[in-house]
Amino acid sequence: MKRAVVVFSGGQDSTTCLIQALHQYDEVHCVTFDYGQRHRAEIEIAQQLAVKLGARAHKTLDVGLLNELAVSSLTRDSIPVPDYDPDASGIPSTFVPGRNILFLTLTAIYAYQVQAEAIITGVCETDFSGYPDCRDEFVKALHQAVNLGMASNIRFETPLMWLNKAETWALADRWGKLDLVRNETLTCYNGIKGDGCGECAACNLRANGLNQYLADKVGVMAQMKRKTGLN
Amino acid sequence: MKRAVVVFSGGQDSTTCLIQALHQYDEVHCVTFDYGQRHRAEIEIAQQLAVKLGARAHKTLDVGLLNELAVSSLTRDSIPVPDYDPDASGIPSTFVPGRNILFLTLTAIYAYQVQAEAIITGVCETDFSGYPDCRDEFVKALHQAVNLGMASNIRFETPLMWLNKAETWALADRWGKLDLVRNETLTCYNGIKGDGCGECAACNLRANGLNQYLADKVGVMAQMKRKTGLN
Numbered sequence: 001m002k003r004a005v006v007v008f009s010g011g012q013d014s015t016t017c018l019i020q021a022l023h024q025y026d027e028v029h030c031v032t033f034d035y036g037q038r039h040r041a042e043i044e045i046a047q048q049l050a051v052k053l054g055a056r057a058h059k060t061l062d063v064g065l066l067n068e069l070a071v072s073s074l075t076r077d078s079i080p081v082p083d084y085d086p087d088a089s090g091i092p093s094t095f096v097p098g099r100n101i102l103f104l105t106l107t108a109i110y111a112y113q114v115q116a117e118a119i120i121t122g123v124c125e126t127d128f129s130g131y132p133d134c135r136d137e138f139v140k141a142l143h144q145a146v147n148l149g150m151a152s153n154i155r156f157e158t159p160l161m162w163l164n165k166a167e168t169w170a171l172a173d174r175w176g177k178l179d180l181v182r183n184e185t186l187t188c189y190n191g192i193k194g195d196g197c198g199e200c201a202a203c204n205l206r207a208n209g210l211n212q213y214l215a216d217k218v219g220v221m222a223q224m225k226r227k228t229g230l231n
Numbered sequence: 232m233k234r235a236v237v238v239f240s241g242g243q244d245s246t247t248c249l250i251q252a253l254h255q256y257d258e259v260h261c262v263t264f265d266y267g268q269r270h271r272a273e274i275e276i277a278q279q280l281a282v283k284l285g286a287r288a289h290k291t292l293d294v295g296l297l298n299e300l301a302v303s304s305l306t307r308d309s310i311p312v313p314d315y316d317p318d319a320s321g322i323p324s325t326f327v328p329g330r331n332i333l334f335l336t337l338t339a340i341y342a343y344q345v346q347a348e349a350i351i352t353g354v355c356e357t358d359f360s361g362y363p364d365c366r367d368e369f370v371k372a373l374h375q376a377v378n379l380g381m382a383s384n385i386r387f388e389t390p391l392m393w394l395n396k397a398e399t400w401a402l403a404d405r406w407g408k409l410d411l412v413r414n415e416t417l418t419c420y421n422g423i424k425g426d427g428c429g430e431c432a433a434c435n436l437r438a439n440g441l442n443q444y445l446a447d448k449v450g451v452m453a454q455m456k457r458k459t460g461l462n
Contacts, residue, residue: 061299065292069337071344074290098340101380105336106300109329113302133380141376148372149332149364 003027003116010046011187013122016172029057031107035066045186066096100133108146118155126164165209167224234258234347241277242418244353247403260288262338266297276417331364339377349386357395396440398455
């Protein structure tokens, strides 16, 4: 019995990871993180998609404590943290670095509990958005630390690490689910499913990738297969 | 301005770490984790001790989500996790491995936000209690991963890593705080401050260490100084 856990937001990337995992594992679990900032719709869509696609279990974890670690929160504590000037250091007061460190750690703990052999995350160094905890070198280091810390041997899989958005669309198509990913996932910052609002940065990135794939299906598919080793 | 963050429970070990940190840093912050299992008294004692000893700030973080990751919780979800037989695998259903991975990760995120140069934890390999996430090798690996993930350079200090309990008492005495640690910290599983109930495993370990130190103050103090490099 091969079992895996997918870090699942209901967006394009993690849905594509889930689709592939369901082909490669006997049993797939999904973990979704709720940290208040996201549209409620996003969590509902994730839950519905997990069931529809055939995940064996779906767990939503409340990580609201991340907001307690934002600089803006630290300054209104019982013993208040001294005044920091976020502007001076260039850190926005509500941005909390290390978010993905936390998500992967919690997913690995979940995986340990359900005796899964792998966790799967859709992070991607190609679309590297300035978050160092999405880079390959970091994921490998955390894999090492987490397995030492639990005396475990859980794989960390990052199937999208080296793909661009067009190739990620090709991967969904490879598994016969391009339309499903296009119509039923939520990536839009304004919380609109499918092709979204068409104006936010997330919609633009997604649409550009799709257009690039549709303009050269054969070429992009071949590129994706070369990178992933899929046939 | 040298700033550090101490993982602080209000027990003997972390209080000794806090006392030393207050001598070695200009400003010390404390972080305490609330995960429901502990006596409320423990958190109140931690808060009072942090103020009394001179910490600049004290933050209590609610990590109740750890309980959501216990096997016993996973089986009563909206889409329930399949039946696992914890007895078969030898895992108690309420034990969550990886707890210290989570605590250190959150402390490092806090340290990043307040621009501290170090986090300090009282974990100890000598009294190694079966938790792999208290071992030196693990702490070093997590240090590497967390700093890669935040593009930061935060030290992970473990001043008690190689000390036995008698030597930890000597360390408190070295900083002139043996009586304070003895009378005002809480280690007892039954929630009784100071020398505690005298019957639980924690009280026994603590009392044995203290008796060993009091029986040979000069020898144990010398041993502690040799290990720590203190004069």
